[in-house]
Amino acid sequence: MAVHIDACQYKIMNISKTTCCAPLLSGGLTPDEAVNLAAIFRVLGEPARLQMLSLIATQPNQEVCACELAAPLGLAQPTVSHHLKVMHQAGLLERERRGTWIYYRILPEKLAMLRTSLA
Amino acid sequence: MAVHIDACQYKIMNISKTTCCAPLLSGGLTPDEAVNLAAIFRVLGEPARLQMLSLIATQPNQEVCACELAAPLGLAQPTVSHHLKVMHQAGLLERERRGTWIYYRILPEKLAMLRTSLA
DNA sequence: TCCTTATATTGATGATAGTCTATATTAAGC
DNA sequence: GCTTAATATAGACTATCATCAATATAAGGA
Structure with a gap:
């Protein structure tokens, strides 16, 4: 059975693999780098x-169970699941299964990489 | 004659006015801040x-004429005009008319603000 | 095995937005 | 005023995507 991956997801999956990124203001951004970098910014371009x-950052252990997100955000469970998947594939979150629950943590290196890309 | 401004543009226009932004990892991002911050990231979420x-950053004077962008990017003139308008309204670019031409410069403060928002 | 709970996927829908062509506007020079 | 060149706007088309209800899958306990 073939796994279906659309163009956008494939693009996002490649992000984690790329070292990225020539600082924006230093110039010389290649088209490929622009596509990869834009894909991550697009992930952040969503209020939810x-x-x-x-919310994750405010937790005492810096992690959150997926089940805790729907209520405070006012979103349906599948929507939360979708957003978590997008951010995980973009390399912004790491996930760990503990029993029935799945916990997510922020990967600060990715955010640091974005900060330098804006320098 | 009424000026037509759609919801997205209105949101973006408000960005420049907001002081913005509680650092993401320090927590406590309000829904309004999330909307404003996401709007700017969405502007950056576009390779072009x-x-x-x-390209602007690589110019010797740190500025570029709108007329110089279409060719290297392989985009039509109206498309370039659209992107410049979006970035200008988001507070990322400043514009100066000199005769027939309009020159754009990057507003580094806005990028600095984004960097701190990722801290 | 069955039941319950957590998470993921599917499929549909509506909204947003990037792109173009065509046209309008603006500015400068004659 | 007229002409030319630069920029902006209007409108149409398309692709992307956030969201949901419904359903499937995964994991633990009885």
């Missing part, structure tokens, strides 16, 4: 996802 | 726009 990151 | 910024 930013609030998820903020 | 990132390449425009990169």
Whole structure:
């Protein structure tokens, strides 16, 4: 059975593999780098996802169970699952299964990489 | 005659006015802040726009004439005009008319603000 | 095995937005 | 005023994507 991956997801999956990124203001951004970098910014270009990151950051253990996100965000469970998947594939979150639950943590290196890309 | 402004543009226009932004990882991002911050990231979530910024940064005077962008990017003139408008409204670019031509410069403060928002 | 709960996937829908052609506007020079 | 060149806008088309209800899968306990 073939796994279906659309163009956008494939693009996002490649992000984690790329070392990325020539600082924007230093110039010389290649078209490929632009595509990869833009894909990550597009992931952040969604209020619900930013609030998820903020919520995770406020937790004492810096992690959150997926089941805890739907209520404060006012979103349906599949929507939360979708956003978590997008951010995980973009390399912004790491996930760990503990029993029935799945916990997500922020990968600060990815955010640091974005910060330098804006320098 | 009424000026037509759609919801997205209105959101973007508000960005420049907002002081913004509680650092993401410090938590406590309000829904409004999330909307404003996401709107700016969405502006950066477009390869063509990132390449425009990169192109401007490589210029000796740190500025570029709108007329010089279409060719290297392989885009039509109205498309370039659209992207420049979006970035200008988002507070990423400043514009100066000199005769028939319009020159754009990057506003580094806005990028700095984004960097801190990722901290 | 069955039941319950958590998470993921599917498929549909509506909204957003990037792109183009065609046209309008603006500015400068004659 | 007229002409030319630069920029902006309008409108159409398309692709992407956020969202949901419905359903499937995964994991643990009785």
